[in-house]
Amino acid sequence: MKKWLIYAILGMVTNGLTLFFAKIFLSYSGAYSLVFMQFLGGFLCVSAYILIKKSWKTMGLKEIALACSCGAFSSLGVTFFYLALNETLISVAAPIRGSGFLIFTSLLGVVFLKEKITLKKSIGLILAVLAIIFLTI
Amino acid sequence: MWQLYIFLAVLFMGFNSFIVKKLVKNVKPNVVMLYQFLLAAPLVLSYLFFSQGEFVFNPFLIFIGMGYFASLTCFYIALNKGSLTKAGPIWSLNLLITAVLGFIFLKEIIDLKIISGLFFGALSIYFLREEKK
Numbered sequence: 001m002k003k004w005l006i007y008a009i010l011g012m013v014t015n016g017l018t019l020f021f022a023k024i025f026l027s028y029s030g031a032y033s034l035v036f037m038q039f040l041g042g043f044l045c046v047s048a049y050i051l052i053k054k055s056w057k058t059m060g061l062k063e064i065a066l067a068c069s070c071g072a073f074s075s076l077g078v079t080f081f082y083l084a085l086n087e088t089l090i091s092v093a094a095p096i097r098g099s100g101f102l103i104f105t106s107l108l109g110v111v112f113l114k115e116k117i118t119l120k121k122s123i124g125l126i127l128a129v130l131a132i133i134f135l136t137i
Numbered sequence: 138m139w140q141l142y143i144f145l146a147v148l149f150m151g152f153n154s155f156i157v158k159k160l161v162k163n164v165k166p167n168v169v170m171l172y173q174f175l176l177a178a179p180l181v182l183s184y185l186f187f188s189q190g191e192f193v194f195n196p197f198l199i200f201i202g203m204g205y206f207a208s209l210t211c212f213y214i215a216l217n218k219g220s221l222t223k224a225g226p227i228w229s230l231n232l233l234i235t236a237v238l239g240f241i242f243l244k245e246i247i248d249l250k251i252i253s254g255l256f257f258g259a260l261s262i263y264f265l266r267e268e269k270k
Contacts, residue, residue, distance in 0.1 A: 004219030008227035011211030016234025018204030023239065025201060029193035032185035034201065036192070039181060041202015042209070043174035046167050049206075059164055059172075066160055067169045070153050071176030077149030079184055084142035090239040092251065093143060098229040099258050100147035101154075108155040109221035121222065124264030127257045134254035 022082065023090040031082035039075065099128040157213055158221045166213030170206070226262045 018038075025034055050056050059067070084093050103125055109115040160169050185192055208231075215224040236255060239245040247255075 002219070004215045004217075004224055005227070007211040007215035008219065008224045011208050011215060011228050012231045013234060014204055014211065015208035015228065016231035016238070018201055018208055019231060019235040020238040020242070021204065022201055023235075023243065025195070025198055029195055029198065030185075030190050032181055032188065032190045033193040033195075034198060036178060036181040036185065037195065037198030038201045038205050039174050039178040041199040042170070042206040043178055043202070044199070045203050045206035046170045046174060046210075049210075050167055050171060053167075056168065059168065063160060063164055064172060066156050067164070067172035068176045070156050070160075070169065071173040072180060073149040073153035073156070074173060075177035075180045075184075077146045077153060079181060080142040080149065081146035084139040084146065087139040087142070089245050090235055090243070093139065094231070094235040094239075095251075095254055095258050096143050097146055097150075098231065099261065100143065101150055102226045102229040102262065104147055104151035105154050105225035106222045108151060109158070109225070112155065113158065113221060115220050115222045117222070120264045124226070124261040127261030127264060131254045131257035131261060134250050134257060 019090070019094055023085060026082065026085055031079060031086055034082055035075065035079050038078065095131065099131045103128050154212075154216070154221065154225055158216045161213055161217040166210060166217055169213065170209055229262060 022034060022038070029037075081093070081097055084097075106117070106121065106125060110117045157166075157169060212224065212228045215228065218224075236247070236251070240247045
């Protein structure tokens, strides 16, 4: 099995578990508190990892700005998702976000990174749209 | 209203993944993540301030952060080694795990429509992750 596939699957499982526990904690704390603690926990973990591994690498200003914009996008993305989670079932919100994310990132990859879109990928996108329709009607 | 929240969540998370994909060619994924969290945490606090929401501190919530860190680390490494159109869809498969856990442990109702949606979602991810022969 290729390395990227192993990492993608591990990421998928840990993210699924995180979302599940996030849903449970949402009943005790608000969405913003949860997202803040999530990023704080993430920051502590990644800082510890970099210190232990000594994997720090300086970046140029442009790269720093791009990485910081990721912070803005991800904080907004996660916050809006948790706000949605407050109003609907996790079994509805999570699949819609997953399918939407899948389509949108694929489009970005095709349009801006010139990644190839095959017939199989096209079928996959259509099926994802069907999934969204079934989950929302 | 939740539909709008989901739409915005997808939009922002999609842009996030796209930028990360561009960045991790030259920068280690964890360094990108450090800057990301460094800005994201105070930003969320500012959203909390402007929405006049209540801040609830629960030390156990740090574990959510650990899970998020683990998930993003794996995802960013996958982005570094694979393409956005392959790693992104597989990472999205977490929807199945979350929905099934919600059904088993939270006793959330899953009807035929949701099952069909999950089926199509899983099938779409299968097709999207296929490599070109």
